[in-house]
Amino acid sequence: MPRAIISPSVLASDFGQLTAECKRMIRGGAEWLHMGAPILSSVSKGVPGIFMDCHMMVAQPEKWVNDIADAGGALYCFHIEATSDPVSIINAIHERKMKAGVAISPDTPSSAISDEVGELADMLLVMTVYPGRGGQNFLERCVPKVSELRARFPEKDIEVDGGVGPKNIDVCADAGSNVIVAGTAIFGAPQPDQVIATLKSTVNAAQAKIASNQ
Numbered sequence: 001m002p003r004a005i006i007s008p009s010v011l012a013s014d015f016g017q018l019t020a021e022c023k024r025m026i027r028g029g030a031e032w033l034h035m036g037a038p039i040l041s042s043v044s045k046g047v048p049g050i051f052m053d054c055h056m057m058v059a060q061p062e063k064w065v066n067d068i069a070d071a072g073g074a075l076y077c078f079h080i081e082a083t084s085d086p087v088s089i090i091n092a093i094h095e096r097k098m099k100a101g102v103a104i105s106p107d108t109p110s111s112a113i114s115d116e117v118g119e120l121a122d123m124l125l126v127m128t129v130y131p132g133r134g135g136q137n138f139l140e141r142c143v144p145k146v147s148e149l150r151a152r153f154p155e156k157d158i159e160v161d162g163g164v165g166p167k168n169i170d171v172c173a174d175a176g177s178n179v180i181v182a183g184t185a186i187f188g189a190p191q192p193d194q195v196i197a198t199l200k201s202t203v204n205a206a207q208a209k210i211a212s213n214q
């Protein structure tokens, strides 16, 4: 049964503005940090051992695999819409000893992830906002794609990303998502640790319920 993983989202442009409290939280509470490529090497020095989930919202994702691996990335997530050969990219990511994530944008059906790609990937990402910036509104219409992918890939990590927080974590968790990316909901909260704890406990409870029904 997949466990709850909370991944605070830090875009390349935002890291410098994080408060000391948020940086402490990252060092203390977060397991994964979801971020833009340019800040990877500085973060890996400042937060030793953090698992860096790199969501690559780029064209030609095959071009950046080595750069991200060299900078300390642990998971390289690319968009299925950005390539005609996802299998080769996944193989290249694995050759650099990173986990491979495959993302679908709001207008892309879950069927765009073939059985072959879904089995090869380590994580599947269902975007619940359009890629580009933090702080957008959650698109609940994307949630059924989480259920569809969870039914096809019961053991995979399935991530949601965009506008996720305590107000909508239930629908994401009940659909089967176990990796939660949250930027505004965490960094905008007076007590980020509490938000992380809420997200994690909700997902763990939902995962236990899903496992008992299998």
Ligand SMILES: O=C(CO)[C@@H](O)[C@H](O)COP(=O)(O)O
Pocket (backbone or CB within 6 Å): 009, 011, 034, 055, 057, 129, 130, 131, 132, 133, 134, 135, 136, 161, 162, 163, 164, 181, 182, 183, 184, 185
């Ligand atoms: O990749 C993206 C947006 O392009 C997301 O990671 C957002 O940055 C998440 O931020 P919130 O929507 O949780 O504020």
